Amino acid sequence: MKNTKPLTDLEIAHQVELKHITTIANKLGLDSEEIEMYGKYKAKLPLDKIDKEKVKKGNLILVSAISPTPAGEGKTTVSIGLSEALNQLGKQTTVVLREPSLGPVFGIKGGATGGGFSQVLPMEDINLHFTGDFSAIEKAHNLLAALIDNNLQSKTNNLGIDARTVSLKRVMDVNDRALRNIVIGMGGTGSGIPRESGFDITAASEIMAILCLAEDLDDLKKRLGNIFVGYTFDKKPVFARDLNAQGAMTALLKDAIKPNLVQTIEGNPAIIHLGPFANIAQGTNSVIATRMGMSLSDYTVTEAGFGSDLGAEKFFDIKCQSAGLSPKAIVLTTTIRALKYHGGAALDTLTTPNVEALKNGLPNLVKHLENSRLYNVTPVIAINKFITDSEEEIQVIRDLAERMQVRVALADGWAKGGEGALELAEKVIEIVEQSTEEFCPLYDWNMDVVSKIETIATSIYGADRVEFSSKARKDLKTISNLGLDKLPVCIAKTQKSLSDDPTLLGRPTGFTLTVREIEIAAGAGFLIPITGDMMRMPGLPAHPASEKIDIDKKGNISGLI
């Protein structure tokens, strides 16, 4: 992308002299005995540092985005740059981010630790195993899966589960398309009951979603026990607790529940913790991490995945409602290239100035701005700057902002670190200090399921109506029978469009949202209406990024993107 710059992210990261993690902890008022170090530059934070009174009064800033191009629009980079800038302006700020998934690091996408001069460090560690959170989730998930198959074939301890109804797959944090659809339990009577199953990537595990919403170990255990597993032959629902799985699963997650502390390039604290996919789950870091950031800092900057129709909607309606959070401002990460794409320009022409395409793409931005106002949260447009952006193009967005009476700022944290995001930080401070608006969610969880889905579809996506397949209608009945209809909905939808059709760019109107089926995430505590084809296990490209990754004899890694 910004490929005229000579240095890679990894090279920039390697130029930084890292501070000892105890120094970073000190900035949060924690001494070295209060944290659990993982080497010199990573640490786990203890849950007892969460201060609910401070969380209530805290200044929480959500970084979201317009509908992204396949490359993403740089929310993490903007979040880090903004956090550096706020710290430069004297606001004690922590950026609270999602933890990268390992699988994509070896595929196309690469890591997820920001870019350029707005990164969290040490990027190799954060992008590889970090402190083992994803591995712990994998083990807890796959233990439950093994307990189910073990029960299916057990003679003395059999719950009578109908193997054909088992919905829980296994998970692995590797991009491995060959594991999407598999047949397990082959090899005769000693090796289980043959049945269809598959693997999802670990970030798609319900346990990831659960851990992100859990308040503490007890709440975690309760939610894990509530995972819906399938039905008995008598059509009775089976939950993880029926397999006595929740205690061992919680024990496996005893460290994963604690948020991780690292540092930004400018030596400010960054908390990184979990975060499932925003197209199929809530797509933001853990409630515990966000609360930790707010407990230990005056300003907390966090992000939610994909466009505001996905991550932000779920952040507001699920996470904020569940955890009692009131965000003060929403930063809408916007790129000139993405708006040109929404305005009809081809993907390979986005680095060429094209004011007309840009203007045609503006309705996408407008819709995301309108959406944020539905929550009573004041937006600010952050133009994530690319060196190919022309002054004229930037002015087009500034003009729009003026027309809409929305704040706007150029964000160039990528090239300049915090200094590049000072204008954005000033606007954010203005909103926080001047705004009198009070966050309100879009819908009441007590509404019926269909109404909840329709509210999101029409208000946020801009759909005319919602259609439910016969499978979805059957699922609605099941949900009602199980008494789960008061759960919020976490719609699985493509991130490429405001609609459920990835080819409809800009601001689609007059469309029908089609709900194919509705999954039950009883442990996480939400329902997942599925629209379109959602992929939960990515594949590797013809030339995987792994081919270029290397490490020398001193342990220096190269080729990570």
Add this chain to the structure above:
Amino acid sequence: MKNTKPLTDLEIAHQVELKHITTIANKLGLDSEEIEMYGKYKAKLPLDKIDKEKVKKGNLILVSAISPTPAGEGKTTVSIGLSEALNQLGKQTTVVLREPSLGPVFGIKGGATGGGFSQVLPMEDINLHFTGDFSAIEKAHNLLAALIDNNLQSKTNNLGIDARTVSLKRVMDVNDRALRNIVIGMGGTGSGIPRESGFDITAASEIMAILCLAEDLDDLKKRLGNIFVGYTFDKKPVFARDLNAQGAMTALLKDAIKPNLVQTIEGNPAIIHLGPFANIAQGTNSVIATRMGMSLSDYTVTEAGFGSDLGAEKFFDIKCQSAGLSPKAIVLTTTIRALKYHGGAALDTLTTPNVEALKNGLPNLVKHLENSRLYNVTPVIAINKFITDSEEEIQVIRDLAERMQVRVALADGWAKGGEGALELAEKVIEIVEQSTEEFCPLYDWNMDVVSKIETIATSIYGADRVEFSSKARKDLKTISNLGLDKLPVCIAKTQKSLSDDPTLLGRPTGFTLTVREIEIAAGAGFLIPITGDMMRMPGLPAHPASEKIDIDKKGNISGLI
């Protein structure tokens, strides 16, 4: 077993006031900045502390055992007790152990951190994820597997691998029999090439074996590149390096290669690092860990899995030869109950005194003693004491030792910690200080493959002859064609008998060892002649141990065994 004792291992562990890991590191001459802490009680040790001169002169003690009963005879407990006792006697000693596998913790077997008053701590952490080494191996292994399947279906980057020849399975550290035999790649053209495959438990990964033999990062990378993957349709061998996998795999293992420091109950240093199954791989901790122990201490006590026919044989012939180690003594862990079992007593009668059965079982012990002398390593019998052992029974073993002119000592570290192993420690010191014998391996790696197998089978197992199946004969030809016939052999065999027939107890004679097939572990650098049915993915029992494991709201775990 010793179930009249009121306290569980976990309860004993919880009574210990742990020392900060920096205090333990100080005992090894390392300051806090030289180690990488993982919380307050675990740390990674830096590879540059290995001192090859010190390793050459070090006192290395191997703890092995007679042929075990299904419950195991307590090598880890004896190793820890001996190490405590040596420290009590003024010898600066480190115990270097294998890292427990997570899967069995939730099955029948439980953890592997010693028992009673001879434990390594914190046992919950060591038994659960510890520092993430197994997870890293899993990711490196499964990345390679994903790269293979990705290549199989790639249009532009295809090596022409014949899917039917791919020998590499995937791995997961969960006891999950339903994953032993699976069909992957189903679901149409977007999801890979359908083929048979399966999962092994992570400890059975060739990468575990490789990491245990690797000298450093460079050597690790070379070995990973040498993993044999299968054949092309043109019958050309394909290695991991042909997929450019070794760089990324090594990057994933950059921390897993570093040994872990923890403490014993008496606050002495313990190094715990990796360790694959001794029935299918070399079954001992890493070369790096053993060298680290020897570099930082005067005495190093280590263990090798199962009976001396498996772990010790491979320790001597593969690990010691590969790493240039010269063990000074071998401790043969012996239990009265196992010898009674070998002498014909039923498993459920082993707690009842039975001198006759014991005497009938002695030939098993005699054979293991004779074997150690084939390596010129002086043995000492450690009678791992159980409260059900009678004085008369103990005397039977003492009498045998006298007849054979072998040292013998009661080891009661389980009940008394180091104090219970003082007699054993004194005998070990005698051997180390007085012995003039020099370790020599059993066979020369340059011998042909059949001769290597025959040497082990006849000298160590006591077989009359070796029979090769037609598959094994074909494998011999392949090995020769690939130029891999100078590799040592790592025979996969049941641990239950000195022979390949688990029902032949005591000291079997006149039997034929049947080699079913010979696997190539070109990365690890050995060949695996397989005898009998070797299980690489355990299952869970009807009532898995996981059902009893729990954690309270403060994070205290219960029910771990």
